[in-house]
Amino acid sequence: MPPASAPSGPAEPPVLGNDSSLAGPFDPSMIPSPPTPAAQRSAYAFAGAALALNIISFLLFSARIATRTIPVFHMGCDDWIICAAYAFLLGNSVLLMKTVPYTFGGDPSTFTLQDVINGNKYAVLSQPLWAFSMATIKISVATMMLRLEQRRRWRQFLWFMIVILVLVCIYNTIAFAIQCFPLEAAWDIADLITDKKCWSVNAIRVSSMAVSVFNIVTDIIFALIPATFLSNVQIPMRERIVIGILMGLGIFASAASIIKAVALAEFGKTDDPNGQGIIVGTWFCIEQQVAFIAACIPCLRKPFQIFLQKVGLLSTVGHTSNKATAGTGFRRMYGNKTSEATGGTIKMKSMMSRDAPSEESILASNSANGQDENLKPGEIWRTTEVHLNDEPADWEDSKNKNLKGPVHGV
Secondary structure, three states: OOOOOOOOOOOOOOOOOOOHHHOOOOOHHHOEOOOOHHHHHHHHHHHHHHHHHHHHHHHHHHHHHHHHHOOOOOOOHHHHHHHHHHHHHHHHHHHHHOOOHHHHOOOHHHOEHHHHHHHHHHHHHHHHHHHHHHHHHHHHHHHHHHHHOOOHHHHHHHHHHHHHHHHHHHHHHHHHHHOEEOHHHHHOOOOOOOOOEEOOHHHHHHHHHHHHHHHHHHHHHHHHOHHHHHOOOOOOHHHHHHHHHHHOOHHHHHHHHHHHHHHHHOOOOOOOHHHHHHHHHHHHHHHHHHHHHHHHHHHOHHHHHHHHHHOOOOOOOOOEOOEOOOOOOOOOOOOOOEEEOOOOOOEEEOOOOOOOOOOOOOOOOOOOOOOHHHOOOOOOOOOOOOOOOOOOOOHHHHHHHHHHOOOOOO
16 A cells, blocks of 8 residues: 555565566566555544544634625635645545545455555645645635734735745745655656656655645744734633634644654655655644645635534623624624714624625724824724614604694694
């Protein structure tokens, strides 16, 4: 079984025996090479995890795009970037699952050396898609934060991170292209290509470990950045913590990266490199999918607001005539049509505005009783809860009758 999304390069071919009749050219499709029982268990676990995470990613991605296009189209830069990330993620997932075809109804006992070579080919070709996907996921998160963060130093830092992510993605692409000459040699575990030059297994391991460390660091950075501007939001601490958790789910991607790095450190040191490769590939897949899910969840404000209110993690105001607005830190996010209350700081913005910012925007506008110039960027002057009350249908008629008073004669 080829190492799914694991470091590529010359892997150990199946033991063919010492029969001299096998010397010279041979047909790999005629040589049985079934995966070990341990490799099969790992393959089924990988297929199950990959399918489940892909379904979750599809649902969250669809919901995010729906919130940006219905009822009004207002896709932002981060939304377009996450669309590219999803395309890379989907292509990577398809290639990885093709490395374990027997998990979808095939018979592993009929697996041949040619199947192993084909699986290695799919694993190698998935590498640049994985790199593009991870880069665009994090760039999408960075551009989302650029819209929220107004402090100059933090904006400069976010742009610096975007540049670094692009450079690492370029490095991954170059490393993929030059790891073997010709490239087909990267999945030629049967040594059918005689004139080839490839990186050593140790060099591939070191390169992959360096990229893994980079991903761990960037996952942690993007998970912790929201805390820098949530401290300026004047909402209850419980709601601030919940919002921070939603925006910091990338920390789970870093946990997957750490586990993957540990598996990479042991890659090539066992007598079952194919089974070990499946384990490494599983964590590559989990890392990618969790990072994508973490990038989509903060943009789905409304569903999570309703859910968190029902479980009591976010506060709601009391009822007046059975209708009231929720007093949460997820407000203040739409439009360009405003209605200001006299002597107050209430601003109600139209949800139908075409220039409405993304739903994850939780920082207030600097507008309060003419003191805009005294506010720092991103600072909230004051928050206001608005109650909507139902009035009886005949209220206006009864009021008019009372104002007219009694009628005295003709």
